[in-house]
Amino acid sequence: MSADIVPLPQRSDRPPSLDPMLALTAHGMNSVNAVILDRMQSEIPLIPALAGHLISGGGKRLRPMLTLAGAELVGYNGARHHKLAAAVEFIHTATLLHDDVVDGSELRRGKTAANIVFGNPATILVGDFLFSRAFELMTEDGSLKVLKILSNASAVIAEGEVSQLTAQRQIETSEERYLQIIGSKTAALFAAASRIAAVVAECDERQEQALDDYGRNLGVAFQLVDDAIDYDSDAAAMGKDRGDDFREGKMTLPVILAYARGGEDERAFWRQAVRGDRTSDADLEHAISLIARHDALVDTRERARHFAQRAVDAISIFPDSKARQAMAEAAHFAVARGY
Amino acid sequence: MSADIVPLPQRSDRPPSLDPMLALTAHGMNSVNAVILDRMQSEIPLIPALAGHLISGGGKRLRPMLTLAGAELVGYNGARHHKLAAAVEFIHTATLLHDDVVDGSELRRGKTAANIVFGNPATILVGDFLFSRAFELMTEDGSLKVLKILSNASAVIAEGEVSQLTAQRQIETSEERYLQIIGSKTAALFAAASRIAAVVAECDERQEQALDDYGRNLGVAFQLVDDAIDYDSDAAAMGKDRGDDFREGKMTLPVILAYARGGEDERAFWRQAVRGDRTSDADLEHAISLIARHDALVDTRERARHFAQRAVDAISIFPDSKARQAMAEAAHFAVARGY
Incomplete structure (x- = not known):
C-alpha cells in the first residue's frame, strides 16, 4: 500500500484522452517514423508496398510511444531509443501481418487487410522481413540487454x-487461461517496449521493473477493452469487423463471463457458437444480448480498469511530471476507449 | 589465380560423399542437437510437437554442420559455436515452416509437411517462435558481430x-535474376553459418571472408542441384514431390535454360506451364523431355559444379587439413547428389 497513488487526472472535467501522451512523444515519434520508413525499404518493391499498406494504415503506434514516454519519464536525453522504438513497431507489425493470415482477417485498421490485398504468401514473408529488420536495428544499437528483452x-x-x-473453440477456457494468453500475446510487448526506455537510460533495476509493470498492466487493460469492443461497437470505430472474435470462436473474457454466469440454455447456445455452429448476424445479436444480461461487458471493462490502475500505481515510484501524468491518463484512456 | 588449388579427393576411387564432413562434426553435432532439443521446448505442448515433427524429420542439418566444420578448419577449441549453430538451424527451420505454408507443400523430407498435419496457423506461429528462439540463443552468446551477420x-x-x-509464373525470369534469388533465399544462410565460425574463433577479416565465400558458393551449388533434382529424381529420393516446382510455376534454372534454348512451339508450352495451364503428369513428363533435349539438367549441374569449385578454392587460404578435405568433398557431394 502506498500513500503516493497517482490521482486520476481531471476525471470530472473531460474523459481521459491520449492527447497528453501524443503531445509528450510527438517530437520523438517524428524520428521513430523516419526510421520506420527508412528501414522498411528494400530493392524488392513488394516489401515496402505491403509493409506500407499496414504501417501507413493509421495505427496509433502505441508501443513505440511507450518507449518514448518511458524515456521522458526517466529523463533520458539521448536518441538511441528512436531506433529501438522502431524495432518494437516492426515486431508488432510482423505479428499483425501473421495474425491476419492466421485469422483470415478481412479488415485491419479500417482498411482491407494485407493478406486480402497481397495474398497470404507475401504477407507471411514480409512479416519475416520486418521481424529480421527489427533485430538488425537492435543489433545496430548494440545493447545485449535490450536484445535479450525483445527476443524473449x-x-x-x-x-x-x-x-x-x-x-480457440474450447468453451472450457478459464479466465485465468485467458489472462495468461493476453499476458503473452499482447502485454509482453507493451512491457518490453516500456522497459527498454529504462535500459537505455541506465536506470536501476527497480525503475526498470516499474516501467515493465506499467507496460504489462497497460497491455492487459488494452487487450481486455479490445476484446470488449468486439461485442459493443461497430466495425468502423474499431477498424475491424465487429463479431470477428465471435465467428472465430475465440474465448475472450466477455464470452467466458457470459458462459460462466448463464443458465443451461444459454450455455448450450455458447457451446454451439464457440463450436462454430452459430455464426449468423442474429446469433451475434443474441450473443450480445446474453453478454449484456450478465454485465459481462461492463465487468470486462471493470477488470481492465483494475489493470490500468495497477499500471498507474507502478509508475508512482517516479516523481510527478508531465510524463507521468500523460502515462497515467493513457492508462485510463485505454479503459475508456470505444465508449 | 592461385597455385594452391585444392585437388579433388580421390574422385576416381569413389563418388564424393558427405561422410568425412559427418565424421568431422559428429561430436559437436551431439551438442548442437542437445541445444536444439532443449530450446524448442515450451509450456505450450503444440510448439515442441510441431517443431519436433520437422526437426526430428531427418534433415541433414547441413547449415549447423558448416559452422562446426568451419570451427574445425580454423582450429577453434571453445564451445560457443554449438549454441550459434543451433540458432542457425532454428532460423532455417522457421524458414522451412513458413515456406511450406507459402507453397502449400504436402511433403517435406519424405513426411507429410507440418502445415498439413498441424494447419497453417500453428505452422506460421511456431516458425515465429523458433525464429525468436534463434535470437535468444545469439543474445545469450553475446556476440554483436554474430547477431549482425545472422539478423542481416x-x-x-x-x-x-x-x-x-x-x-513465380514469370516466364521472362532471367538466369541472373534466378541466381540473385537463390543467393538470397539459400546461399545467405550458408554463408552466415560458415562465417560465424571465423567470428567466434576471432579470425582475421580475410579468413572470415573465405569462410563466407565457401558457404555462399556451396549454397548456390546446393540450390541449383535441388532445383535440378525436382526434374530428375523421384519424390522418395528428395523427400518432396517431384514436379512441385513445375506445378507451382517456379522459374528455376532447368526451366530457364530449356525455355531459352527451345523453339517457338516449346516456348509456347513453357508459357502455358508456367502460367499454370499445364499441370498434369503428362505435362510434367513433356517438360522433363524438353529439359533433357536441351541438356538443361546436365548444364544446371555443370553450373553447380562451377560454384562448388569456387567454394573449394575459397578455403585454399587455410592449410591443408582433415577439415579442409572434408569441406571440399562436401562441396563435390552437393553437386553429385541425386545421381
Missing part, C-alpha cells in the same frame, strides 16, 4: 499466439 | 523469398 518478448508473443490457437 | 542474413532470406514469389 518475441518468443513469448509467439507462445501466446499458439496458446490462443489451442484455446 | 535473415532479412536477406526474407527478401529472397519475396523476390522468388514475384518471379
Whole structure:
C-alpha cells in the first residue's frame, strides 16, 4: 500500500484522452517514423508496398510511444531509443501481418487487410522481413540487454499466439487461461517496449521493473477493452469487423463471463457458437444480448480498469511530471476507449 | 589465380560423399542437437510437437554442420559455436515452416509437411517462435558481430523469398535474376553459418571472408542441384514431390535454360506451364523431355559444379587439413547428389 497513488487526472472535467501522451512523444515519434520508413525499404518493391499498406494504415503506434514516454519519464536525453522504438513497431507489425493470415482477417485498421490485398504468401514473408529488420536495428544499437528483452518478448508473443490457437473453440477456457494468453500475446510487448526506455537510460533495476509493470498492466487493460469492443461497437470505430472474435470462436473474457454466469440454455447456445455452429448476424445479436444480461461487458471493462490502475500505481515510484501524468491518463484512456 | 588449388579427393576411387564432413562434426553435432532439443521446448505442448515433427524429420542439418566444420578448419577449441549453430538451424527451420505454408507443400523430407498435419496457423506461429528462439540463443552468446551477420542474413532470406514469389509464373525470369534469388533465399544462410565460425574463433577479416565465400558458393551449388533434382529424381529420393516446382510455376534454372534454348512451339508450352495451364503428369513428363533435349539438367549441374569449385578454392587460404578435405568433398557431394 502506498500513500503516493497517482490521482486520476481531471476525471470530472473531460474523459481521459491520449492527447497528453501524443503531445509528450510527438517530437520523438517524428524520428521513430523516419526510421520506420527508412528501414522498411528494400530493392524488392513488394516489401515496402505491403509493409506500407499496414504501417501507413493509421495505427496509433502505441508501443513505440511507450518507449518514448518511458524515456521522458526517466529523463533520458539521448536518441538511441528512436531506433529501438522502431524495432518494437516492426515486431508488432510482423505479428499483425501473421495474425491476419492466421485469422483470415478481412479488415485491419479500417482498411482491407494485407493478406486480402497481397495474398497470404507475401504477407507471411514480409512479416519475416520486418521481424529480421527489427533485430538488425537492435543489433545496430548494440545493447545485449535490450536484445535479450525483445527476443524473449518475441518468443513469448509467439507462445501466446499458439496458446490462443489451442484455446480457440474450447468453451472450457478459464479466465485465468485467458489472462495468461493476453499476458503473452499482447502485454509482453507493451512491457518490453516500456522497459527498454529504462535500459537505455541506465536506470536501476527497480525503475526498470516499474516501467515493465506499467507496460504489462497497460497491455492487459488494452487487450481486455479490445476484446470488449468486439461485442459493443461497430466495425468502423474499431477498424475491424465487429463479431470477428465471435465467428472465430475465440474465448475472450466477455464470452467466458457470459458462459460462466448463464443458465443451461444459454450455455448450450455458447457451446454451439464457440463450436462454430452459430455464426449468423442474429446469433451475434443474441450473443450480445446474453453478454449484456450478465454485465459481462461492463465487468470486462471493470477488470481492465483494475489493470490500468495497477499500471498507474507502478509508475508512482517516479516523481510527478508531465510524463507521468500523460502515462497515467493513457492508462485510463485505454479503459475508456470505444465508449 | 592461385597455385594452391585444392585437388579433388580421390574422385576416381569413389563418388564424393558427405561422410568425412559427418565424421568431422559428429561430436559437436551431439551438442548442437542437445541445444536444439532443449530450446524448442515450451509450456505450450503444440510448439515442441510441431517443431519436433520437422526437426526430428531427418534433415541433414547441413547449415549447423558448416559452422562446426568451419570451427574445425580454423582450429577453434571453445564451445560457443554449438549454441550459434543451433540458432542457425532454428532460423532455417522457421524458414522451412513458413515456406511450406507459402507453397502449400504436402511433403517435406519424405513426411507429410507440418502445415498439413498441424494447419497453417500453428505452422506460421511456431516458425515465429523458433525464429525468436534463434535470437535468444545469439543474445545469450553475446556476440554483436554474430547477431549482425545472422539478423542481416535473415532479412536477406526474407527478401529472397519475396523476390522468388514475384518471379513465380514469370516466364521472362532471367538466369541472373534466378541466381540473385537463390543467393538470397539459400546461399545467405550458408554463408552466415560458415562465417560465424571465423567470428567466434576471432579470425582475421580475410579468413572470415573465405569462410563466407565457401558457404555462399556451396549454397548456390546446393540450390541449383535441388532445383535440378525436382526434374530428375523421384519424390522418395528428395523427400518432396517431384514436379512441385513445375506445378507451382517456379522459374528455376532447368526451366530457364530449356525455355531459352527451345523453339517457338516449346516456348509456347513453357508459357502455358508456367502460367499454370499445364499441370498434369503428362505435362510434367513433356517438360522433363524438353529439359533433357536441351541438356538443361546436365548444364544446371555443370553450373553447380562451377560454384562448388569456387567454394573449394575459397578455403585454399587455410592449410591443408582433415577439415579442409572434408569441406571440399562436401562441396563435390552437393553437386553429385541425386545421381
